[in-house]
Structure formats: structure tokens, C-alpha cells
Amino acid sequence: MPSFLSATLMLAIALAPTSGAADNPIANSFRETASAHSKALLAAAQAMPAEKYGFSPTPAQRTFDQLLVHIVSDSRITCSAIAGVAAGPEEKLAASDPKGKLVGALQSALAFCDSALAHVTDATLTDHVTYYDQPGLRVQALVGLVDDWADHYSQQAIYLRLNGILPPTAQKATTSSVAPARNSAADTHDGQRDFDFELGAWAIHIRRLVHPLTKSNEWVSPEGYTHLVRKVWDGRASLAELENDRPSRHFDGLMLRLYNPEPHQWSIYWGSSKTGVLDAPLVGQFRNGRGEFFVHDTYQGAAVLVRLVYSDITPTSFRTESSYSADGGTTWEPNLIQTFTREKK
Numbered sequence: 001m002p003s004f005l006s007a008t009l010m011l012a013i014a015l016a017p018t019s020g021a022a023d024n025p026i027a028n029s030f031r032e033t034a035s036a037h038s039k040a041l042l043a044a045a046q047a048m049p050a051e052k053y054g055f056s057p058t059p060a061q062r063t064f065d066q067l068l069v070h071i072v073s074d075s076r077i078t079c080s081a082i083a084g085v086a087a088g089p090e091e092k093l094a095a096s097d098p099k100g101k102l103v104g105a106l107q108s109a110l111a112f113c114d115s116a117l118a119h120v121t122d123a124t125l126t127d128h129v130t131y132y133d134q135p136g137l138r139v140q141a142l143v144g145l146v147d148d149w150a151d152h153y154s155q156q157a158i159y160l161r162l163n164g165i166l167p168p169t170a171q172k173a174t175t176s177s178v179a180p181a182r183n184s185a186a187d188t189h190d191g192q193r194d195f196d197f198e199l200g201a202w203a204i205h206i207r208r209l210v211h212p213l214t215k216s217n218e219w220v221s222p223e224g225y226t227h228l229v230r231k232v233w234d235g236r237a238s239l240a241e242l243e244n245d246r247p248s249r250h251f252d253g254l255m256l257r258l259y260n261p262e263p264h265q266w267s268i269y270w271g272s273s274k275t276g277v278l279d280a281p282l283v284g285q286f287r288n289g290r291g292e293f294f295v296h297d298t299y300q301g302a303a304v305l306v307r308l309v310y311s312d313i314t315p316t317s318f319r320t321e322s323s324y325s326a327d328g329g330t331t332w333e334p335n336l337i338q339t340f341t342r343e344k345k
Contacts, residue, residue: 023122024120024121024122026125027120027122028262030120030142030146031117031118031120032263033146034117034146037146037149038110038113038114038149039168040156040168041071041106041152042107042110042287044156044167044168045102045103047160047165047168048099048160048163050098050099052163053095053099055159055162056159057158057159062155063095065095065096065097065102067152067156067159068103068105068106069094069095071152072093072105072109075109075112075113075148075149076112076330078113078131078141078144079112081132081141082117082138083115083116083296084129084138084296085296086130086327093105107288107290107292108292109329111285112305113145114265114294115282115284115294115295115296118263118265118267119296125137125138125139126138126139153169157170190261191259191261191285192259194266194285195238195257196231197315197318199229199230199231199238200228200342201226201343202227202229203226203227203341204225204226204338204339205221205338205339206222206223206337207219207220207221208220208221208337209335212299212333212335213300213302213304213326222244224244225242226243226244228241228243229241236258237258238257239254239257240254240255240256240257241253241254252272253270253271253273254271254272255269255270255271256269256278257269258281265283265284266283266285266291267282267283268282268283268308280295281295282294282306284308286310289311290309290311291311292309293307293308294307294308294329299324304326305324305329306323306324306325307322307323307325307332308320308321309321309323315342316342317340317341317342318340319338319339319340320337320340321337322334322335322337
């Protein structure tokens with residue numbers, strides 16, 4: 001956690017217009033900078049070979065895998081402060097865990113941070129939050145996040161170079177005929193077509209937890225649901241319609257997904273015929289064929305973090321899992337698991 005706050009940044013906040021909240025130039029600048037650091041952190045973690053995860057330049061320094069554990073922990077604490085929620089207990093993660101688990105944990109922490117940053121506006125920069133158990137301002141957590149991520153990526157880059165591997169950002173800048181950087185696809189990925197796999201009609205197998213966050217293991221599997229998806233605005237949005245073909249239990253719902261090309265993120269809005277309103281959106285993106293989307297909500301009066309994950313995507317099937325976290329994203333309890341199978345055309 002940094003012990004200072006940029007005077008220049010504070011001056012910019014003081015001079016920022018309060019009436020043009022829709023523009024949010026300062027919050028957008030944070031998002032842009034954090035997004036670049038986030039991609040570099042993940043790409044560096046992927047670039048280091050698994051057999052080199054125990055490497056450190058000297059015995060007094062963290063090993064590469066210890067550094068990743070530290071980044072995950074710091075990111076969750078800092079982004080919980082940015083989101084204004086409790087950080088919860090430390091995630092059970094060890095440097096001895098395999099590369100796949102460590103990279104997955106880092107990816108999840110970065111997606112959580114994406115969600116926290118997505119809801120920041122210039123008007124909320126000076127809101128009071130708890131940051132490392134101390135009272136502070138949201139902007140302090142934002143400065144701390146950008147500062148920490150820049151510092152940790154520089155460490156990753158040094159470790160890679162000491163093992164003869166060009167860091168991702170250096171690869172991105174090269175103009176030689178060397179093969180593209182491992183993260184170049186992610187850096188140039190538009191994201192606008194991320195939901196194209198879902199276009200068409202689907203049958204759904206549903207498993208729903210009846211009493212979430214009560215340690216209950218009672219699941220039900222309602223039947224008869226179908227899922228119809230079409231693209232809108234040439235793919236910059238998509239509309240999914242949910243129906244139940246049983247008249248005695250008829251239910252209509254829709255899911256509207258809107259793509260924001262600046263942060264390369266989707267916002268997912270849910271609405272049902274029962275309420276006639278759209279809920280607050282889940283915000284996130286796809287990385288390496290896996291989509292993670294988050295929103296802060298309440299369940300039975302208690303604050304929860306909601307996560308929706310898209311995975312196991314094939315031309316004829318995919319899976320979604322909705323989970324609640326009552327501890328700021330440290331632990332998750334799945335409550336709705338859906339397997340989609342494409343219907344024959």
C-alpha cells in the first residue's frame with residue numbers, strides 16, 4: 001500500500017467538473033491505465049514457464065509464484081476498497097500451487113478489479129472507504145492499485161529477462177520478425193464478437209440452489225426452459241430471451257448485453273416479465289475463452305458480490321455458473337448452474 005497521494009492528482013480532482021459526470025475523465029483515465037497494467041500482469045504470468053515459477057534472483061527476494069500470490073491478495077484488498085465492500089478473509093492460495101491455479105486466481109482477481117473500476121465515477125472519487133483497515137478516500141485506493149500493479153509488473157519483467165524471456169510489453173513494441181507476443185491477441189482483441197457463439201436457439205439444463213448462503217445443499221432442476229439469442233447493432237449488443245414452454249409455470253426473461261469498446265467490457269442486464277425492470281448490470285469480459293462478470297448486489301438484505309462465469313464453450317454447448325460471495329470475492333458459492341445445448345436448426 002503506498003503511503004502518499006499525488007498532489008497533481010488531487011488538484012485534477014478539485015478542478016474536475018461536477019456537472020459533466022457522464023464524461024468521467026479522471027475515472028476513465030484510471031480505468032485505461034489499470035487495464036494496461038492488468039493485461040501485462042496476466043501476460044507475464046502466462047509467459048513464465050511452469051518450471052521457472054520457483055525462480056527468484058536472490059534468496060532474499062520473493063519467488064515468481066510467491067509474487068503472484070502477493071499480487072492476488074493485494075489486488076483483492078485494494079479493489080474491495082475501491083468497490084466499497086469488505087475484503088473478507090485471505091484466499092487460500094499457496095506459492096506451491098500449480099501454475100494453472102495461480103494464473104486462474106490472478107485472472108479472477110483482475111476480473112474482480114475490472115468490475116470494481118467499472119462503477120467508479122469522478123463524483124465518487126472522494127467517497128470515504130476503508131483501505132487496509134484505515135479510513136481513506138476511494139482515490140487513494142485507485143492510486144495504490146495503479147502504483148502496485150506497475151511495481152509488480154516491473155518485478156515480473158525482471159524475472160522474465162533473467163530467464164531469457166522478453167517481457168510481454170517489450171514483445172509488443174518490437175518490429176522484428178520474431179513471433180508475436182503471447183498477449184498480443186489479448187491486447188488487440190476487440191471483444192465485440194465475444195457473444196457470437198451464443199447466437200441461435202438453445203435448450204437449458206438448470207440446477208438451482210434453493211437456499212443460497214445457508215450451507216444448504218438442496219438443489220432443484222426445473223425443466224422446459226429455452227434460450228433464444230440474436231445480435232443487435234451489428235454485434236455491439238445481443239439480446240437473449242428466456243422462455244418456459246409449460247403454461248402452468250410460464251416465465252419470460254431477457255438478458256441484454258451491451259459492449260463498451262473503450263474498456264473492452266460487456267455489461268449484462270437482466271429483466272423478467274414479473275418485474276418489468278432491468279437489474280443493475282454485471283460487468284466484465286472474456287479472457288482466453290472464459291467470461292467473468294461481476295456486480296455488487298444484496299441478497300435477503302445482506303451485501304453480496306455476484307459472479308457470472310461462461311465456460312466450456314463449443315459450437316453446440318456451453319456452461320454458465322452464477323455464484324454469490326459474502327466476503328468480497330474470497331470465497332464463492334454457486335447457486336445457479338446452466339448447461340446449454342444448441343437446438344437443431
